[in-house]
Amino acid sequence: MAARLPSWAWVTGLTAGATAAVVALAVQANHGPHPTAAVADGKPSATASPHASATPHASAPPAPPAASGEGRRIVYSLGEKRVWLVDATGKANRTFPVWPGTVSPQPGRYSVTLRIQSLKGSDGVEIEHVMYFTKVSGVNIAFSNALDGSSPPPADGKKLGGIRMPKPDGAALWSFGDQGTSVTVVS
Template sequence: MAARLPSWAWVTGLTAGATAVVVALAVQADHAPHPTAAVARPGASASASPHATLSPKAPSAPALPDRSGDGRRIVYSIGAQRVWLVDATGRATRTFAVWPGTVSPRPGRYSITLRTQSLKGSDGVEIEHVMYFTKVDGVNVAFSNALDGASPPPANGQKRGGIRLHKEDGAALWAFGDQGTRVAVVN
């Protein structure tokens, strides 16, 4: 006479089998193409065709500010809270938004005077890719990014000259600008 398996063995076997199937399906889904939603742009009108689709259009990068100099340089716009990396031909190769400090540099021409790989910022946050380019009322003004990629905490009335970047933008700026690289600050 054949021995019967206890019910706990059946439940354990079925649970293990179901878990294996779910894991296999999850791995398959992770390697499959992911759907993207079409994004309607403001002012886009519906088409008369029932099969029309809207393809998302990447927003164009803001134009390099006029009178920001020429040649290879870093351009920082105080009003736009944005940086452009400009190659020797005068073409912007990358642009990104920044979080300005509470102390802004005056519009003008500067250059990177000191680069520091990492340190603790005046706000107590560990930062990296620190690139100093001027001083305003005794406050150093520099580009940097937080090690953890976070935005800066509120200044609470303190004078801070750090212009904080996203982590990947900080790495790009660090690779682009050596000591002596020109910095153009515009309104």
């Protein structure tokens, strides 16, 4: 009859194997491509449109609204229908227009509470890069973009909390904001 290994030996072996696999994956990831922030080569131009999406070849995006907080955060302006991605130094690395739903959050400070890669929105549109940050009168408020990159059609009286954006901006927001990332909503 073969000798049986005690359960602690199995647990120790499995733990060591899992640790080795994680280390191997971490080393492999470290050698892969790393995202880098675009570096603007000057000051914002006086003729720069505040409504243009930031691209790696554009001048520095406009500063986030005053009183939008400090540190790394997502800033959403209800009045301008615009989002800024702000780094830890307070500099906006990207800004872009958005199409808000019919239900808006109150100005204030929130954080990303849930991220979902893709799903069907409450308006029936297939969406991705969904980042929830609050709820208003039972309606979830979240950033997202349509899978096909389209802008949303008129809401036809539905209560919708989706804040949609162009597809490249949705991908940038998804890369920028993890669960717990600060979201500041201003008027």
